[in-house]
Amino acid sequence: MHAAGLRFHSVPRPSKALLLRLLLILPIPALWCMLHYTGRLAFLENFTVDWRFKWRGELPPPLKVVYVDIDSKSITDIGNLPWDRAYFADVCEAVLGEGRARVVGIDYIFSERGRPEVADMERFQRGTWRLAQYLFQQPEPPVVVAASYAAADDRDINGMPIVRQFPRVLDPPEAEPEPPELPEFRVGNRIYNAPNVGLIDTMAGSTREVPMFAQVGPMTWWHMSLEIARLYWKLPPSAIRLEDGRIVLVGGDGARLAEIPLRDGQDLEVNWFSKWESPHNLRMSFTNVLVAARMLKSEIPEDRQAAARLLGVMEGAIVLIGPVDPLLFDTAPTSLDDYPVPRVGIHGNLLKTIFSKKFLRHPAPVFSFLIILGTTAVVCAMSLAGGARGVIWKGVAMLLMVGYVWISFEAFGHGHWILPVIAPLGASFTTCFAAIVMQLVEEEGQKRRIKGMFGTYISPELVNQMVESGEEPKLGGSEVPITAYFSDIQNFTQTAESLSPVELVEWMNQYLSVCTDAITQKGGALDKYIGDAVVAMFGAPVAQADHASRACVAACRVHQRLGELRKQWMLDFGARWGGVWRMCTRIGLNTGVAVVGNMGSRSRFNYTMMGDTVNLASRLEAVSRIYGVDTLVAGSTRAEAERAGCPCVFRLLDTVVVKGRSQPVDVFEVMGLAEELPPMALECRGLFGEGLELYRRQDWDRAAALFMQASRLECTQTLIEGQLTPSRLFMQRCMWMKANPPPPDWNGIFTMETK
Numbered sequence: 001m002h003a004a005g006l007r008f009h010s011v012p013r014p015s016k017a018l019l020l021r022l023l024l025i026l027p028i029p030a031l032w033c034m035l036h037y038t039g040r041l042a043f044l045e046n047f048t049v050d051w052r053f054k055w056r057g058e059l060p061p062p063l064k065v066v067y068v069d070i071d072s073k074s075i076t077d078i079g080n081l082p083w084d085r086a087y088f089a090d091v092c093e094a095v096l097g098e099g100r101a102r103v104v105g106i107d108y109i110f111s112e113r114g115r116p117e118v119a120d121m122e123r124f125q126r127g128t129w130r131l132a133q134y135l136f137q138q139p140e141p142p143v144v145v146a147a148s149y150a151a152a153d154d155r156d157i158n159g160m161p162i163v164r165q166f167p168r169v170l171d172p173p174e175a176e177p178e179p180p181e182l183p184e185f186r187v188g189n190r191i192y193n194a195p196n197v198g199l200i201d202t203m204a205g206s207t208r209e210v211p212m213f214a215q216v217g218p219m220t221w222w223h224m225s226l227e228i229a230r231l232y233w234k235l236p237p238s239a240i241r242l243e244d245g246r247i248v249l250v251g252g253d254g255a256r257l258a259e260i261p262l263r264d265g266q267d268l269e270v271n272w273f274s275k276w277e278s279p280h281n282l283r284m285s286f287t288n289v290l291v292a293a294r295m296l297k298s299e300i301p302e303d304r305q306a307a308a309r310l311l312g313v314m315e316g317a318i319v320l321i322g323p324v325d326p327l328l329f330d331t332a333p334t335s336l337d338d339y340p341v342p343r344v345g346i347h348g349n350l351l352k353t354i355f356s357k358k359f360l361r362h363p364a365p366v367f368s369f370l371i372i373l374g375t376t377a378v379v380c381a382m383s384l385a386g387g388a389r390g391v392i393w394k395g396v397a398m399l400l401m402v403g404y405v406w407i408s409f410e411a412f413g414h415g416h417w418i419l420p421v422i423a424p425l426g427a428s429f430t431t432c433f434a435a436i437v438m439q440l441v442e443e444e445g446q447k448r449r450i451k452g453m454f455g456t457y458i459s460p461e462l463v464n465q466m467v468e469s470g471e472e473p474k475l476g477g478s479e480v481p482i483t484a485y486f487s488d489i490q491n492f493t494q495t496a497e498s499l500s501p502v503e504l505v506e507w508m509n510q511y512l513s514v515c516t517d518a519i520t521q522k523g524g525a526l527d528k529y530i531g532d533a534v535v536a537m538f539g540a541p542v543a544q545a546d547h548a549s550r551a552c553v554a555a556c557r558v559h560q561r562l563g564e565l566r567k568q569w570m571l572d573f574g575a576r577w578g579g580v581w582r583m584c585t586r587i588g589l590n591t592g593v594a595v596v597g598n599m600g601s602r603s604r605f606n607y608t609m610m611g612d613t614v615n616l617a618s619r620l621e622a623v624s625r626i627y628g629v630d631t632l633v634a635g636s637t638r639a640e641a642e643r644a645g646c647p648c649v650f651r652l653l654d655t656v657v658v659k660g661r662s663q664p665v666d667v668f669e670v671m672g673l674a675e676e677l678p679p680m681a682l683e684c685r686g687l688f689g690e691g692l693e694l695y696r697r698q699d700w701d702r703a704a705a706l707f708m709q710a711s712r713l714e715c716t717q718t719l720i721e722g723q724l725t726p727s728r729l730f731m732q733r734c735m736w737m738k739a740n741p742p743p744p745d746w747n748g749i750f751t752m753e754t755k
Contacts, residue, residue: 025434029376032427033369041422046208048408048421053335056413058274062356064317065348066101066282069324070108074286081328085110085185086127087290088321089134092143094293095319099311103142103231105224107200107322107330107344110145110183125186132185135194142231144224145183145194149201149214166201167214169265179216196231198224200347207334207346209267212247212260223268225350226260228318233257258354261361269360271353271416272334276341281348282313286321318351320344361417372423375404379428380435397432401425477597477610482539483551483637484594484609484617485524487515487558487587489532490625508532511583514561522554523547527608537609540596548591548640552648552670555587555631559672586630588621589670590614591637619658620667623752627653627669628724635666649674651685652692653726657751664749669726684713688727695730696748698741704734 035041068091070081078087088106095101110131135143149164167177180201183194199221202210212223222230222240229249230239235257241248247260260268274280288310295307322344323330331340353359363371382397404424411417489511496504512534516526519536523544527535538554539547562585592613599608616634624632633641638650650668657664671681691706711727724732 025380025431028431028434029373029427032376032423032430033372036368036372036420036423037365041426044422045420049208049412049418050335052409052412052418053272055409058278058280058336059271059352059356059358061273061280061352063352064282065351066284066314066317066319067324067344067348068095068284068286068289068319068321069342070286070322070328072325072327075325075327077287078290081323084123084127086130087286089127089131090293091286091289091321092141093134094296094307094311095289095314096141096143098296098308099314099317099319101314101317101319103144103228104319104321105144105146105198105228105347107146107224107320107347109148109181110185110194111181128185129187132187132192135185136192140195142196143194144196144198144227144231146200146224147180147182147197147221148199149180166203166211167216168211169215177214177216179219180214180221196227198222198227200224200343202332202343202346203267205332207270207332207343209263209269210346210350211266212262212268213242213266223350225347225354228347228351229258229354232318258357260354261359268350268353270335270346270349271356271358271360272336272349273352273356274349275336276334276345277337281345282317284310284313318348320347322347358416361415363417363419368420368423371420372427375401375424376427376431380432383432383435397428401428477595477599479593479611480540480543480596481547481592482537482594482596482609482613483547483589483591483640484614485519485534485536485538485551485554485587485589486618486621487534487555487585488621489583489585492532510565511562511585514565515558515585518557518561519554522550522557524550524554528606537594537596540609541607546641546644546646548589548637549644549646549648551589551591552631552633552637552641552646553673555589555670556648556673558585558587559630584630586621586624587632588617588619588624589631589633589637590617590620591634591640592616616658616661616665619660619752623656623658623667626724626752627667627726627729629653629669629726631670633668633670635668638666638668647673647675649677649682649685651688651726654692655749657749659752680713684710684727687713688730691727691730695734695737698737698746700734700738704731707731707734 075081088108092104092106095104134141135145149166164178164180180199182197185192185194199211199214200223201214210223210225212226214221220242226240226247226249230237233239233249233251235249235251239250241250245262245265247258247262248256249258249260251257262268292307292310295303298304298307322342324342324344326340330343332343333340334345362368379397379400382393382400401424405421408419408421411419499507511532512529515534519526519534522538523542524536524538525541527537529535538544538551544550562583566583590613592611594609594611594613596609597607599610600606620632620634624630632653633650641648642650649671651671653667653669655664655666671677671685687706687710691703691710694703694706707727707730711725711731714725714727
């Protein structure tokens, strides 16, 4: 070998751009791992778990559960709750006696707070004594009565509500936690608690995980399902034990009848075995069972035989008594049901989970990280493959992700494993997307120059559409569902007169900045400024399923930030700016179909909205001043917002026919965000609603009295001197109506004579 014949080829060094891409890409899957570990993706992951439940379908029940429904039929036949407690004693006695059921669970709080205000108190006491005698007889019947933290409604010396916090084992309490509200039976001057008590609480209304116990000092209260399982196996209270992050039920011979794994040391995930409306769920109306219990005491043999046949289906079953009527507000959505169903079903499915031992399982964090990182590495390698087979490899990458989703569904259906789905898919997509975006930086440079040229003159959304489509802007529009937003400063002219032109511009810039930021942060699109008026739309140019909810929340944020701005003006300028710091704005919202698009001439046009929906929003902004409210919305907006889970609280104010229209419309005040409203606001809404009902019935005196009470609790900011509030307005109307009675066919609709 001759040195002269050797050639050394230097290995090309990676460019700085490539190293930068790798440095930017590598942290992406690590970030998804962190998001998964900290639970930030739980909300999205829960959606995939629901899909897995629906894909798997219902499971055969491992034990017999019968639901005795406190339904609309029972309320119609017996009357509104609370009932005579003797009814529950009669039903339990019949179900456990003639019905030969194993255990009864009553998902209903027996509390002295539940005593009726107006009733036959002697009968109520007799019923209480009857139920207490039954529960405390020897041997004690296998009946579990509900206890709860959420049911308590105590008040302090100032009348403010006291909320009992469920004691969480991972959250050290700031003070000694309180026990749950226990079932109470007052007999004479003494109050007795039921012998077998079970918790019925869920966390934040969720039906996914249920806290299985609550510890307060040396006392432990177990969930109702655990107490029912204990009585089903005829075990003493000491048979339920907490060992190494799991609950164990130990039989008399020392055998472990059930080992229940817990999440966060306290919660059990519900493995939903069936929908509420399912042939697997045996259900009977409380009325029917009560009638059967009475028929057992009949002197007619046929009646006793009919009752025995009806109760015979309960033999060997666990019987759960609970409210199912939607008007009792004890419903919630589940992973199998598409609509809220009675919460009593949680206990039945928890029992099936415990008895079948089909607990939902999660992989260890390390295994989850390996899934996320491995899936991302393989998918990205295939997606970025170039050459003639690049398209094929990209297709294989897509099939790989679909295959992983299928594996996760199979693992859930056959092994009850919940493998992560959102994090692996999210990491794969975002990492691939980041790599592709970096390859297209040069092409994006030209687009950024176009945006720089035109972004000052038209909205960013239109600039993006023009760049992406490559077409010249054209006139025209399309009908789309939106929520139109109009706001205006009350008494703007009078306020502006006290300012110099320079001060006026400064003041308006601050005001418009606050309004625009609040709108755009909730996804709204600014249409235009008209002097001091702000016009915007939600739901276009980008479609939003919850545009009504976004608009309502944005309106609340506008008023909140204006309140902060007024305080700042007061500190900075004081009396020098006159009444500027008392400035208030009124907002009108309406939801419906409008024509949205480029409007104007061929040489100059604007992206805007037109139609009756828009006109009505403008009218509502003006009408809000009459009622003295900050934000007024049409009934369509309130309906769409609540359908989307809007966090705002609405108050029905009136049914009006605005100027220029013939059809009446319900108008609602947006009182604010539920989490920020004081309790007196909700009390005011209730009083106002009762007054409005009486007003429409032409009961002027009683209506005026309720409006008087509501006016003392009115939360509407009346920064303008002499400004009416809704309650005061209706007090005046009541006096006027009383002096000038309307015709008999008056329907309560108010017709606006001015804009």
